[in-house]
Amino acid sequence: MPTITFIVNGEKKAVQADAGKTLLQIALDAGVPMEHACGGNGFCTTCLCKVKEGAQNLTPPTDREEGMGVAGEDRLGCQAVANGDMTVEITG
Ligand code: FES
Numbered sequence: 001m002p003t004i005t006f007i008v009n010g011e012k013k014a015v016q017a018d019a020g021k022t023l024l025q026i027a028l029d030a031g032v033p034m035e036h037a038c039g040g041n042g043f044c045t046t047c048l049c050k051v052k053e054g055a056q057n058l059t060p061p062t063d064r065e066e067g068m069g070v071a072g073e074d075r076l077g078c079q080a081v082a083n084g085d086m087t088v089e090i091t092g
Contacts, residue, residue: 002057002082006032007089023049023058023077023088035092040078042068046092047077054086 004026005014015030024047027034035046042064050073051058059081061070070076077092 003085004082005085005087006030007052007087008032012087017082019083020081023047023075023080023082026082027077027090032090034077034090036078038078042076042079045070045076048090048092049075049077049080050089050091051075051080052087052089054084057084057086058082 001016002019003014004017005012006027013032015026017026024034024036024040037046038044042062045068058075061075062079065076065079068076
C-alpha cells in the first residue's frame with residue numbers, strides 16, 4: 001500500500017492509499033485540501049502538484065497534462081495515478 005506524503009503550506013501529512021488512485025482521490029479521501037475546480041477532468045490546473053520524491057511511482061503524464069503545459073516536477077493531481085511511495089507538494 002503506497003504511502004503518499006503531502007506537503008500543504010509547509011506541513012507534511014503522510015497517508016496510506018490504495019494503489020491505482022489519482023493523487024486527487026487520495027488527497028480528498030484523506031481530508032487533504034486539493035482544489036479541483038474542473039471536477040478532476042484535467043482542464044483547470046487548480047490541482048497542480050510538485051512531485052518531490054517518487055515520481056517514478058506515478059503513471060506517465062497524460063495528454064491532458066501535456067495539453068495544459070504541465071511538465072517537469074509538476075503534475076495534475078487529477079491525472080497522475082500513484083502506484084508507490086512519494087512526496088508531493090500541493091501548489092495549485
Ligand atoms: S481538477 Fe482540474 S485539472 Fe485537475
